[in-house]
Amino acid sequence: MEVAINKGRFSFRGGVHPADRKELAQDQAILPGPIPSQLVVPLSQHIGQVCRPLVKKGQLVQQGELIADQDAYVSAPVHAPMAGKVKEVSLQPHPVLGRCMAVVIEVDQNSVGQADQPQLPADLDLAKYQPEKIRQDVRNAGLVGMGGAGFPTHVKLDPNPNRPHDTLIVNGCECEPYITCDYRLMVERPLKVVVGALLAAKAWGSRQIYIAIEDNKPKAIQSISNAIRAIGVEGRIEVAVLPTRYPQGGERQLIRAVTGRIVPTGGIPPMIGVLVLNVATASAIADAVVWSRPLTHRIVTVTGSAVARPANLEVPIGTPVGQLIDHCSLKHAAARVVLGGPMMGIAIADPNTPIIKTTNAIVVLGDHELRMGQQGPCIRCGRCVDACPEGLNPSLLARTVQQYAWDLAKDNFITACIECGCCSYVCPAGIELAGYIKTGKAFLARQTSKKT
Numbered sequence: 001m002e003v004a005i006n007k008g009r010f011s012f013r014g015g016v017h018p019a020d021r022k023e024l025a026q027d028q029a030i031l032p033g034p035i036p037s038q039l040v041v042p043l044s045q046h047i048g049q050v051c052r053p054l055v056k057k058g059q060l061v062q063q064g065e066l067i068a069d070q071d072a073y074v075s076a077p078v079h080a081p082m083a084g085k086v087k088e089v090s091l092q093p094h095p096v097l098g099r100c101m102a103v104v105i106e107v108d109q110n111s112v113g114q115a116d117q118p119q120l121p122a123d124l125d126l127a128k129y130q131p132e133k134i135r136q137d138v139r140n141a142g143l144v145g146m147g148g149a150g151f152p153t154h155v156k157l158d159p160n161p162n163r164p165h166d167t168l169i170v171n172g173c174e175c176e177p178y179i180t181c182d183y184r185l186m187v188e189r190p191l192k193v194v195v196g197a198l199l200a201a202k203a204w205g206s207r208q209i210y211i212a213i214e215d216n217k218p219k220a221i222q223s224i225s226n227a228i229r230a231i232g233v234e235g236r237i238e239v240a241v242l243p244t245r246y247p248q249g250g251e252r253q254l255i256r257a258v259t260g261r262i263v264p265t266g267g268i269p270p271m272i273g274v275l276v277l278n279v280a281t282a283s284a285i286a287d288a289v290v291w292s293r294p295l296t297h298r299i300v301t302v303t304g305s306a307v308a309r310p311a312n313l314e315v316p317i318g319t320p321v322g323q324l325i326d327h328c329s330l331k332h333a334a335a336r337v338v339l340g341g342p343m344m345g346i347a348i349a350d351p352n353t354p355i356i357k358t359t360n361a362i363v364v365l366g367d368h369e370l371r372m373g374q375q376g377p378c379i380r381c382g383r384c385v386d387a388c389p390e391g392l393n394p395s396l397l398a399r400t401v402q403q404y405a406w407d408l409a410k411d412n413f414i415t416a417c418i419e420c421g422c423c424s425y426v427c428p429a430g431i432e433l434a435g436y437i438k439t440g441k442a443f444l445a446r447q448t449s450k451k452t
């Protein structure tokens, strides 16, 4: 039976076509990263309650040992990425939060070893894995959305019995420029992605599975299709080949493009019977359920015009960003280091910032890639409105933030902004529209949390 290829029957509005610069790292096979002398493992690497540390200064820990947990449902435990000795539990740099409590581990250099990659047999008996057990294994392994959102995966896999739960989309679009870690995963370890998708669908109770990939990744499409055929699940999984357009991998845009369904403004995909998981999360589900392996390592793309040897490295969580940049060397001075892609990523200044479960890329940009120069006045060209995939008026929203007009901002759906950066990208006046809007959203979120 042939693998069904769904050529994206639908589409989404807006979006842009930035230079993808994937050629820098896309042909670099996944390799083990350098062995760090110390790991900084934050207690918060997910959306939800921060974990409590379960280890003390001076304690020896083994690779994969539970070092932090929390009783709250929306939370995910944290494990020691490598064996070593706890140096301290203290406030440390964090890529998203700025600072956060973390377990600092001095790595035992005698017991190091990168996570091995056991091969999945194509004849794996998936019938023996029951939904509740899959969710429990996923929770025990500390899985969170590895595409950037960081929502605990066991919570996502728990279906609401009062709502439909018919469609799982595994997101392999990787539409952000520069990033190639998901691409390499699909090319090199497709069986894990497919098995993880089947396990996730079983846990969530969905009938239909799509693996969505942009059409600029023919090798990944081929590799995933071969894995589907090898397992004999051609009738169960469709490969959705979508046009290359940013932000094709945005959850709301992806659902629209693959199924034609629209997630309501302010709503979440399960409201319309859809669950979206990143391909790296699917692969980690296979690790967690088939081998009981906790999430201790992840693949990170180290790239950018300033990087001498771009790479896709499998590294322990907690590895300092600066160490990975040194490992790949710089060919000229870095003007900016961004965690994630240049459209949605976060610029960092501290090289000691650690890799966390959601860090997919380190992009080191040179001067010539930054938009320098003064912001000009808005010339009312409307390009930001055309580019916005959420149908917002970014120019108006940015003005509401500049003028502290919070009621007007809310009336114009500022919270519906997905922070994709398309508006800033197209603005000929160089106005950092997305930056203003993000600031406004953060301010309103703080106001709301103070009131509750």
Ligand code: SF4
Pocket (backbone or CB within 6 Å): 387, 388, 389, 390, 391, 392, 393, 394, 416, 417, 418, 419, 420, 421, 422, 423, 424, 433, 434, 437
């Ligand atoms: S950042 Fe927000 S306002 Fe700007 S294009 Fe994206 S969704 Fe629209």
Ligand code: SF4
Pocket (backbone or CB within 6 Å): 377, 378, 379, 380, 381, 382, 383, 384, 385, 394, 395, 426, 427, 428, 429, 430, 431, 433
């Ligand atoms: S793209 Fe820039 S210049 Fe054009 S309308 Fe939007 S804010 Fe104004």
